[in-house]
Amino acid sequence: QSVLTQPPSVSAAPGQKVTISCSGSSSNIGNDYVAWYQQLPGTAPKLLMYEDNKRPSGIPDRFSGSKSGTSATLGITGLQTGDEADYYCGTWDSSLSAAVFGGGTKLTVL
Amino acid sequence: EVQLVESGGGLVQPGGSLKLSCAASGFTFSGYIMHWVRQASGKGLEWVGRIRSKANSYATEYAASVKGRFIISRDDSKNTAYLQMNSLKTEDTAVYYCSRSMGDWGQGTLVTVSS
Numbered sequence: 001q002s003v004l005t006q007p008p009s010v011s012a013a014p015g016q017k018v019t020i021s022c023s024g025s026s027s028n029i030g031n032d033y034v035a036w037y038q039q040l041p042g043t044a045p046k047l048l049m050y051e052d053n054k055r056p057s058g059i060p061d062r063f064s065g066s067k068s069g070t071s072a073t074l075g076i077t078g079l080q081t082g083d084e085a086d087y088y089c090g091t092w093d094s095s096l097s098a099a100v101f102g103g104g105t106k107l108t109v110l
Numbered sequence: 111e112v113q114l115v116e117s118g119g120g121l122v123q124p125g126g127s128l129k130l131s132c133a134a135s136g137f138t139f140s141g142y143i144m145h146w147v148r149q150a151s152g153k154g155l156e157w158v159g160r161i162r163s164k165a166n167s168y169a170t171e172y173a174a175s176v177k178g179r180f181i182i183s184r185d186d187s188k189n190t191a192y193l194q195m196n197s198l199k200t201e202d203t204a205v206y207y208c209s210r211s212m213g214d215w216g217q218g219t220l221v222t223v224s225s
Contacts, residue, residue, distance in 0.1 A: 002154065035212060037155070043217075044207055044215045044216065044217050044218055045147075045155065045207070045215050046215070047212075047213050047214070047215075050213065056213070086154075088154065088155050090155070090157075090212065096174075097171050098157055098171065098172075098173055098174070099145065099147075099157035099160070099212065100157065101154060101155045101156070101157065102154070103154045104154040104155070
C-alpha cells in the first residue's frame with residue numbers, strides 16, 4: 001500500500017491529453033515539493049518534473065505539473081506512442097522521515 | 111554529464127549480506143544527497159534510504175522495511191556511495207538504483223535473495 005495514491009492506469013488516443021493524479025496528505029504533498037518520474041519499459045526512472053511544476057532540461061513542454069493542497073497532477077498533451085510508460089509521483093514525508101512514492105500509473109496510448 | 115553506475119548485485123542466500131556500490135561522475139559528488147531506491151519485478155518504486163553530505167554530518171535515514179539491516183555510506187574521495195545489506199530476506203529481491211538527490215538515476219543492479 002503506497003503512501004501516495006495514483007490511478008493504476010490511464011489511456012488516451014495519440015494527440016490527446018491525459019492527466020495523472022497523485023493524492024497524499026499534509027505530511028507529504030501538503031508539506032513538500034512533488035516530483036514526477038517516467039519509467040519506460042526496462043529502463044531506470046527518469047525525472048520528468050521537480051518542485052511541483054518545473055521541467056528539467058530536455059523535457060518538452062507537453063508535460064506539465066501542478067499541485068493543490070495535498071494533491072498533485074501531471075498533465076501530458078499531444079500524446080505520442082513513445083509516452084507509453086509508467087509514471088510515478090514522489091515527495092518527502094515529514095512524519096515518516098522518508099521519501100515516498102505513488103504506486104505508479106501505466107499510461108497506454110491507444 | 112552526470113553518470114551513476116551501480117555494481118555489486120547478484121544472488122545471495124536468505125540471511126546473507128551484500129554490498130552495492132554507486133560510482134558517480136560528472137558532478138561534485140561531495141555536495142549532494144545520495145539515495146537508494148529499489149524496485150521488485152513488476153512492482154513500483156520503494157525508497158530505501160539516503161545519506162547527506164559532509165556539511166550535514168553524513169546523516170542517514172532509512173525506510174522502516176530496511177532499518178537496522180541496511181547501512182548507507184559514502185566515500186567522497188572515491189565519488190562512491192555504498193549500500194551494505196545484511197540479514198537479507200527474499201522480499202529484498204529487487205533492482206537497486208542509486209540517485210543523486212532523486213534527480214539523476216543509475217541503471218540499477220539486480221539483487222536476488224534466494225536459496
